[in-house]
Amino acid sequence: MEYMRTVDLKDGRKCTLRHGTGNDGREALEAFIQMREETDYLLTYPEENTSSVEDEIAYLEKKAGSEREMEIVAEVDGELVGMAGISAVGDSFKVRHRAELGISVIREFWHLGIGRALMDACVECAKDAGYEQIELSVVADNERAVTMYKKDGFVEFGRNPRGFKSRISGYQELIYMRKEL
Ligand SMILES: CC(C)(COP(=O)(O)OP(=O)(O)OC[C@H]1O[C@@H](n2cnc3c(N)ncnc32)[C@H](O)[C@@H]1OP(=O)(O)O)[C@@H](O)C(=O)NCCC(=O)NCCS
Numbered sequence: 001m002e003y004m005r006t007v008d009l010k011d012g013r014k015c016t017l018r019h020g021t022g023n024d025g026r027e028a029l030e031a032f033i034q035m036r037e038e039t040d041y042l043l044t045y046p047e048e049n050t051s052s053v054e055d056e057i058a059y060l061e062k063k064a065g066s067e068r069e070m071e072i073v074a075e076v077d078g079e080l081v082g083m084a085g086i087s088a089v090g091d092s093f094k095v096r097h098r099a100e101l102g103i104s105v106i107r108e109f110w111h112l113g114i115g116r117a118l119m120d121a122c123v124e125c126a127k128d129a130g131y132e133q134i135e136l137s138v139v140a141d142n143e144r145a146v147t148m149y150k151k152d153g154f155v156e157f158g159r160n161p162r163g164f165k166s167r168i169s170g171y172q173e174l175i176y177m178r179k180e181l
Pocket of ligand 1: 039041042103104105106109110111112113114115116117136137138139142143144145147148151
């Protein structure tokens with residue numbers, strides 16, 4: 001799927017949101033690892049990454065050519081500072097209406113409106129792709145993310161008290177959220 005939009009950030013800078021392409025492979029992989037070094041709220045640790053730059057290029061090219069999935073990158077002053085994606089829960093008829101959402105922003109660029117802009121872009125693309133529901137899971141302590149999703153109309157539909165087991169904080173409760181499109 002393709003996407004392109006420019007938004008104004010809270011500090012006056014511009015942020016370009018666009019679908020990622022193979023050309024973003026190296027920077028996207030570096031950002032992916034950096035984001036996992038900067039927060040304990042994502043699924044994996046940095047050293048658990050098994051993708052090479054070539055894998056990332058192939059991944060982004062596949063998403064750019066897909067009609068149902070996409071990866072959006074956020075750029076500020078030419079630097080890749082955030083990523084978000086929608087992926088299908090499955091291809092079988094009974095779950096074709098459901099998409100999953102994931103978002104991450106490099107810490108130095110938090111609080112500027114990039115997370116919200118990425119979320120809005122994903123919701124818009126999910127609608128355009130024909131999905132009827134968008135879903136996510138979020139660590140309950142991740143106040144910024146939970147607030148952001150709630151403000152946008154995501155509603156909680158369950159919790160897993162032992163969803164993640166963090167090396168730092170032990171069990172992390174996961175909240176499951178969904179939004180009807
Ligand atoms: C969650 C995350 C994507 C938010 O990105 P961001 O660019 O900082 O988000 P924004 O600046 O657009 O702010 C989004 C919303 O967060 C909420 N928020 C901002 N600051 C907050 C604070 N101090 N406390 C609680 N909520 C806050 C607000 O609802 C804000 O919306 P508003 O600006 O309309 O008021 C980012 O913090 C991140 O990448 N975290 C690490 C990875 C992660 O947790 N991803 C989500 C996994 S489910």
